[in-house]
Amino acid sequence: PDYDRSQWLNEKFKLGLDFPNLPYLIDGTHKITQSNAILRYIARKHNLCGESEKEQIREDILENQFMDSRMQLAKLCYDPDF
Structure with a gap:
């Protein structure tokens, strides 16, 4: 697929996230950004x-x-230089 940065920039503020960054997880009423916060939430939930x-x-x-x-x-x- 053809994805570019503008697609994310057009959507990110519509999601209702406190800090609209990638990655994000929306689980019911919980809207979470930041990798570690997401991982900790999943660990607690399970x-x-x-x-x-x-x-x-x-x-x-x-x-x-x-x-x-x-x-x-x-x-x-x-x-x-990579």
Whole structure:
């Protein structure tokens, strides 16, 4: 399909999102943007969150490690010399 930026720019403010960014998730009355917020919502909804403090700390560490790795990949992908 032929998609361009203008298609998103024309739609994003019509969705009723507090912060109209990609990705977004609309689940019933819940309208969520930002990758981590979406992932946390899905985990809570399906009872996948850590129950103990130790498990929750582990989740936080893994989330941040993933974000660090993702940022490094993004730097590489958006490098004009890539």
